[in-house]
């Protein structure tokens with residue numbers, strides 16, 4: 001089911017989503033409302049009715065703002081009074097038009113010139129299966145694609161058809177139909193039992209005459225999120241042609257990406273950014289609103305286009321653009337969507353289509369059950385689509401007037417993952433029903449065991465799944481798309497793995513020139529001075545300011561200004577982060593721009609004589625653990641008083657065990673010891689011995705603010721310590737982007753809260769792992785004194801700590817001037833653009849601007 005949509009399909013999901021409704025426990029761990037009423041006092045307003053839906057009450061209790069609660073209450077009441085949803089909707093799909101659903105039968109529908117051949121959907125008898133088998137056997141290659149001859153019953157065999165070998169075609173046709181043998185390649189799937197012949201392209205030996213007017217024009221609708229700017233450039237580079245248009249929507253909250261991509265507009269007349277932006281949360285109704293708005297913009301633009309294809313930052317082509325153009329050219333006016341491939345009722349339930357969701361406060365609130373209208377066929381699957389202009393025109397121009405569209409808009413404005421069903425359902429029930437092709441043009445890297453962990457529960461009241469990033473071990477999955485009508489794959493994230501992207505590109509376009517620089521490097525910004533302020537900035541500023549202070553001391557310059565922070569990976573290994581900053585020469589009073597590479601460090605130790613400890617690797621504390629990709633995304637290890645800490649480590653497979661020998665298991669305890677020497681939390685770990693390398697993680701549930709300073713985590717077995725690591729929780733020197741004041745510092749940087757309750761009695765055997773009474777007292781006094789620090793004194797403390805945990809590696813100068821800083825340092829700084837690790841080093845693989853001067 002490699003292409004299936006994000007259904008809630010595995011066992012874990014099933015139990016998770018059923019517990020959502022049956023146990024009265026929602027996904028956020030809150031108990032659902034047991035009361036059937038919610039008071040106006042709680043709400044902050046008088047609701048228009050007595051709300052009875054338990055889901056709605058739960059949502060109202062959890063929603064943060066009054067606006068959002070009012071919105072939820074309004075909809076809940078409208079639904080309760082049965083005035084909200086349409087009960088029935090019309091279907092405009094001609095009743096005799098069953099081409100989409102026919103089992104083993106095809107209708108003669110349309111015939112038009114293409115590839116100087118013809119295109120046909122045809123009616124047939126039960127002999128079709130046999131016929132297809134016969135015809136496929138006599139396939140012959142054409143232009144690198146496997147074409148096959150095929151026979152069918154139809155009308156008006158085009159003259160080209162008679163040129164093809166007809167020995168395999170002696171069908172008996174009814175009425176005035178003729179047996180026709182044509183050269184075809186089947187772009188669609190033929191599944192036993194369910195014939196899904198939706199489009200076939202005839203070929204009669206004459207190639208498409210690709211004049212420009214005749215060519216297909218595509219509107220690539222890029223819906224983007226995150227900060228993977230260079231990957232977006234790389235994607236655009238591989239999709240770019242002057243003929244097409246690239247319309248980019250960037251999540252309203254992603255200022256960095258927006259600012260940087262805006263630059264493209266200056267150089268490319270066919271790359272445009274949507275100005276009306278939405279906070280397109282995962283699975284949110286806003287995703288459909290955004291798609292509709294973008295399609296509206298595209299229709300009203302002066303750009304010519306025949307198809308719109310949506311893609312995200314994590315998509316990448318698996319075929320050359322010409323192949324996609326050729327394919328769409330041959331399938332003009334068809335619409336490409338992927339169906340769920342299962343029983344519809346089951347799909348509806350798993351997808352939550354029978355529930356109302358309301359989006360506000362950047363959350364999708366589930367507010368109750370609903371009945372879908374009668375009279376139409378509900379369909380859905382993947383939200384990656386390829387739609388023809390006539391269909392988009394129909395949807396956008398009639399959404400407020402056409403009864404079917406109006407009704408569906410109401411439903412899908414309150415639907416989870418709406419783009420996974422809206423267009424499918426419109427297609428099925430409109431006059432466009434015959435243009436439905438069950439193919440989303442994508443191969444998707446589903447690994448449900450990893451990707452279905454209810455990871456979006458903070459955003460949606462439902463368990464959702466996400467596909468995994470491609471890695472080199474998934475290569476065959478990509479390679480297998482060659483013979484299929486699949487043009488894109490998802491997902492790719494260079495910060496997780498970039499080698500696979502290079503491999504894919506070289507497979508498609510041939511190897512890069514041998515002198516191409518930095519092909520294995522990747523840079524991704526995680527802070528920029530121009531970004532809109534966020535809560536995390538106080539920690540980032542504290543650490544980065546400290547680094548700039550330390551560097552300024554080193555270069556004998558005045559304290560500088562932080563400009564940007566980037567992650568730097570080489571060959572998919574984290575090589576540290578890069579700090580770009582400005583600093584002023586104390587003597588000449590001249591400002592220079594520099595970039596430094598910094599490695600975060602932790603101090604892990606493993607027991608020497610333990611076989612078990614020898615198998616432990618990457619014993620680290622971090623945060624932002626991604627269960628799907630099994631990695632902590634806080635690569636730079638900026639941990640502060642408000643960070644949710646997580647321990648990760650790899651347990652390397654033992655060579656001495658046979659695959660059957662899985663009997664070994666280890667019961668371990670993890671002790672979290674704060675800078676005052678107090679045990680703050682402990683976790684029981686159970687590790688199964690297994691052949692494969694296992695990534696383990698364990699979250700600490702600690703009272704925040706955490707005590708700043710040096711923490712220790714110890715992994716202990718029955719009677720010995722196996723591993724320990726020391727890590728830094730940085731005190732905050734900033735609060736709300738301003739230097740922290742004494743009162744606030746005392747609150748945050750004391751971190752004197754205790755997670756374990758006062759009466760927790762420490763097991764005897766753990767005492768040996770904690771500092772003694774005397775030492776604890778000293779540590780405590782020190783910590784309390786530290787908490788009183790502000791200004792210079794606080795900076796000194798922070799600098800001392802970052803000095804231990806954030807190590808400088810090297811520095812380069814952004815402009816020639818700065819290399820003269822040597823007077824201060826007595827050594828020459830290299831220029832950043834000549835420095836392979838610098839963000840200014842050449843990056844040809846992402847150099848989309850190079851195309852600005854190339855007319856293809």
Ligand code: UDX
Pocket residue numbers: 005006223224225250251279280281282283287311312313314382383384417420444465466467491
């Ligand atoms: C999967 C499926 O591929 C998709 O069909 C389904 O809708 C959700 O699950 P997933 O990998 O989970 O996709 O989502 P992701 O690609 O991260 O996001 C989907 C789209 O929403 C992207 O275009 C992304 O840029 C956008 N998005 C996501 C935002 O704009 N903001 C967000 O906060 C999250």
